[in-house]
Amino acid sequence: MGSPILRLIAQRIALGVLLLFAVSVLIFVGTQILPGDVAQSILGQSATPEALANLRAELGLNEPAIVRYFQWLGGVLTGDLGTALTSRQDIATAIGGRLWNTLFLAFWAAIVSVPLAILLGLLAVRYRNGVIDKSISGFALASTSLPEFFIGYLLVFFFAVKLQWFPGISTVYDGMPFIERMRAIALPATALTLVVLAHMMRMTRAAILNVMQSAYVETAELKGLSQFDIIRRHAFPNAIAPIVNVVMLNLAFLVVGVVVVEVIFVYPGMGQYLVDHVTKRDVPVVQAVGLIFAAVYITLNMIADIAAILANPRLRHPK
Amino acid sequence: MFNLKSITISAWIGLFFTALFLFCAIFAPWIAPYGKAQIVGGVWEPMSSQYWLGTDNLGRDLLSRMIYGARTTVFIAAMATALSFSLGSILGFAAAVLGGWFDTIMSRFVDLLMAIPTLIFGLVVLSVLPTTIVTLILVMGILDSTRVYRLSRAVAVDINVMDYVEAAKLRGEGMGWIIFREILPNALSPLVSELGLRFIYAVLFLSALSFLGLGVQPPEADWGGMVKENKEGIVFGIPAALIPAAAIAALAISVNLVADWVLNRTTSLKGGRG
Numbered sequence: 155m156g157s158p159i160l161r162l163i164a165q166r167i168a169l170g171v172l173l174l175f176a177v178s179v180l181i182f183v184g185t186q187i188l189p190g191d192v193a194q195s196i197l198g199q200s201a202t203p204e205a206l207a208n209l210r211a212e213l214g215l216n217e218p219a220i221v222r223y224f225q226w227l228g229g230v231l232t233g234d235l236g237t238a239l240t241s242r243q244d245i246a247t248a249i250g251g252r253l254w255n256t257l258f259l260a261f262w263a264a265i266v267s268v269p270l271a272i273l274l275g276l277l278a279v280r281y282r283n284g285v286i287d288k289s290i291s292g293f294a295l296a297s298t299s300l301p302e303f304f305i306g307y308l309l310v311f312f313f314a315v316k317l318q319w320f321p322g323i324s325t326v327y328d329g330m331p332f333i334e335r336m337r338a339i340a341l342p343a344t345a346l347t348l349v350v351l352a353h354m355m356r357m358t359r360a361a362i363l364n365v366m367q368s369a370y371v372e373t374a375e376l377k378g379l380s381q382f383d384i385i386r387r388h389a390f391p392n393a394i395a396p397i398v399n400v401v402m403l404n405l406a407f408l409v410v411g412v413v414v415v416e417v418i419f420v421y422p423g424m425g426q427y428l429v430d431h432v433t434k435r436d437v438p439v440v441q442a443v444g445l446i447f448a449a450v451y452i453t454l455n456m457i458a459d460i461a462a463i464l465a466n467p468r469l470r471h472p473k
Numbered sequence: 474m475f476n477l478k479s480i481t482i483s484a485w486i487g488l489f490f491t492a493l494f495l496f497c498a499i500f501a502p503w504i505a506p507y508g509k510a511q512i513v514g515g516v517w518e519p520m521s522s523q524y525w526l527g528t529d530n531l532g533r534d535l536l537s538r539m540i541y542g543a544r545t546t547v548f549i550a551a552m553a554t555a556l557s558f559s560l561g562s563i564l565g566f567a568a569a570v571l572g573g574w575f576d577t578i579m580s581r582f583v584d585l586l587m588a589i590p591t592l593i594f595g596l597v598v599l600s601v602l603p604t605t606i607v608t609l610i611l612v613m614g615i616l617d618s619t620r621v622y623r624l625s626r627a628v629a630v631d632i633n634v635m636d637y638v639e640a641a642k643l644r645g646e647g648m649g650w651i652i653f654r655e656i657l658p659n660a661l662s663p664l665v666s667e668l669g670l671r672f673i674y675a676v677l678f679l680s681a682l683s684f685l686g687l688g689v690q691p692p693e694a695d696w697g698g699m700v701k702e703n704k705e706g707i708v709f710g711i712p713a714a715l716i717p718a719a720a721i722a723a724l725a726i727s728v729n730l731v732a733d734w735v736l737n738r739t740t741s742l743k744g745g746r747g
Contacts, residue, residue: 176585184598295733299673299725301680303700304718307707315710322708410590414681418704428593429685432600440600447593455588 163460170456177448178230182223185437213239213437226441235442240434245442249424253446255326256416256423259339260408263346267408268401271351275358275397276390279366280381290359294352302411306345306418313341324419342419349411354404361396365389395465402458406451480734487730494724497540498547505537510692517703517711526716530702535713538694539720545695546721549610550675556614557671561621562664566652568622569629580626583619591616592681599687609688613678617671624667628660635659669732673725680721696721 197205210216229236235245278287297305314322324338365371366389374384413425420426424443431439480488497504506525507513511533518528526535568576586594595612602608632638638655646654682688683697691698696717703714 173585173588177589180585180589181594181597184594185601295729296722296726299677299729300722301677301684301697301718301725303681303684303697303704304715304722307700307704307714307718310707311710311712311715315708406590410592413592413596414684417685428596429687432596433686435600437600440597444589444593444597448589451590451593452588 159463162463166456166459166463170452174449174452177452178227178445179223181441181444181448182219182226185441186219230442230445236438238431238439239436240431245439248439249427249443249446251328252422252424252427255421256412256425258335259342259346259416259421259423260405260412262336262339263343263350263408264405266343267347267351267354267404270347271354271401271404272358272397274351274355275362276385278355278359279362279389280385282363287359290355294356297348297352298356302345302349302414303418305348306342306415309341309345310418322419324421326422339421342415342421345415345418346408346411349415350404350407353407354400357400357403358393358397361400362389362393364396365392368392395462398461398465399458402454402461406454409447409450409454479738483730484734487727487734490723490727491731494543494547494720494727497543499544501540501544505534505540507534507537509533509538509541509694511537517706517713527713529699529713530706535716538699539696539717542694542696542699542717543720545689545693546676546679546697546724549606549613549679549689549695550672552610553613553617553675553679554668554672556610557617557621557675558664558668560614561618562625562657562660563652564618565622565625566629566656566660567648569626569633570648570651570656576626579622583622586616586619587623591678595678595682596685596687599682604687604690606689606693609679609682613675617675617678621664621667621671625660625664628663629656632656632659666732666736669728669735673728673732676721676725676728 197209215222226236233246235249237243238245238248241248274290278290281287310322313319320340321338322341324342326335326338330338362385366384371384371388374388379387412423413428415421416423416425417429424446428440428443428447431443512531513534514524514528514532516528516530516532518524518532520527524534524536526539529535529538564579568579595616598612599608602612633656638651641651641655679688679695680697680700683695684701686701689695689698691702694702699717700714703711703717706713707715
């Protein structure tokens with residue numbers, strides 16, 4: 155019994171690793187698609203030929219792309235992400251603290267949003283087509299159409315400027331007391347929660363509703379179980395796999411939402427670092443950070459698949 | 474086909490606001506009270522009878538900029554959606570009809586592109602590309618066409634095995650005929666309801682890029698860029714940045730309402746299930 159599951163999981167992990175390599179190629183190629191070259195686009199049209207030649211030599215542009223790719227990949231695999239063009243800093247050192255900040259923010263957003271979304275999704279199913287369900291669906295529809303910065307600046311406007319409960323700019327630094335840190339991330343974490351909540355809630359509702367329409371739930375209804383017992387004992391266990399899937403997909407979503415939210419609240423995380431360096435056209439930094447974001451995204455998707463395999467025995471026997 | 478009574482209240486609201494935004498976008502130079510870049514007053518003046526929405530961070534009339542911004546936002550989003558639809562659906566149909574290696578290569582490549590979050594890959598590519606409107610449309614359109622590709626391939630695979638397509642193939646019709654005359658008309662209704670969603674996505678994506686300073690560059694302005702220009706005011710309690718942000722939300726919600734209604738209508742035509 156154990157070995158086919160292990161084999162399936164191993165296959166999925168191998169697929170994930172393969173995908174990650176393919177993505178690294180894509181990110182590398184994505185920064186080489188210009189008609190000119192990177193040096194030209196960094197320095198602009200008015201660059202002197204000497205400056206161009208210097209930068210080209212520094213970036214190693216005189217070597218063929220495939221050699222540069224493997225040098226870059228080799229560096230990444232050994233933890234050397236290269237040096238930033240603009241600040242001349244080692245990228246891995248610069249990223250360290252920021253990665254931790256971003257994970258801290260995403261962690262608290264997830265802690266709040268996941269249970270809340272599942273609870274609201276369950277409530278929506280329990281009182282289906284009632285006022286609660288309608289208002290939850292309405293809220294969900296509205297909030298999938300809201301841009302992140304609308305939610306973010308509304309929060310800043312009311313809670314930071316009008317009520318002055320929380321700071322509008324989330325400065326965090328090393329050695330900051332935990333309570334202070336939590337106060338600083340209160341607004342960005344709320345914004346992130348609101349960004350993913352609706353989607354997660356709607357998919358939870360759909361997953362449970364799907365289960366609720368199956369024959370065994372009808373049987374449970376006919377034998378006289380209460381609505382809540384049906385959800386708790388029959389519907390929920392069968393809906394776990396799709397819900398875990400939804401949660402993971404939304405955590406992946408969170409990783410992307412973080413980019414905009416960090417810029418709104420001037421939070422010193424990975425997203426801000428990425429956006430800053432895209433503006434400065436600092437290609438090595440963009441490649442490294444882009445790869446990290448993609449790796450987190452792919453890993454979360456992989457965990458979602460593995461959780462689905464574990465929770466649903468039917469997926470263990472493909473075809 | 475067009476029975477006015479079948480339009481729900483929410484669809485009416487959606488249609489009204491969508492039409493309003495389109496009207497602003499098309500007739501911007503005629504209805505805007507001031508010029509796009511004309512400095513008319515002080516910085517961040519409050520709403521008044523002279524400046525309905527107040528002025529922005531450089532003292533330009535916010536209402537006029539909103540109206541011109543509608544033009545930029547709607548135009549770029551519509552072009553990107555058009556590109557993603559033509560590219561995605563033609564390649565998707567072709568993959569379904571041709572099958573074989575073309576299908577395999579295209580589908581694996583789309584899987585690969587979708588393995589990276591769109592915004593992240595967009596940022597990576599924009600770090601080396603010049604930020605012009607054409608680049609924006611191309612990047613947005615191509616990245617988004619992956620989703621259209623998946624949908625149209627899935628729809629076309631089902632249609633491709635229908636008797637009338639078989640008949641057309643036996644008649645000796647070419648690829649173009651099969652894609653445009655047999656598959657396209659039958660795949661239209663799921664694609665049309667997807668159109669609204671992709672347009673919303675394009676509006677939000679463009680706004681996010683402009684907000685990050687990587688989309689439309691000044692002096693041109695779209696709504697996302699206007700949020701960026703006015704965001705410093707928020708800390709002083711000046712809500713100027715919230716107005717373009719709210720406009721983006723209103724546009725997205727109203728298109729969503731219309732798309733929802735179209736989706737319900739097309740599924741009810743098919744007997745409820747879709």
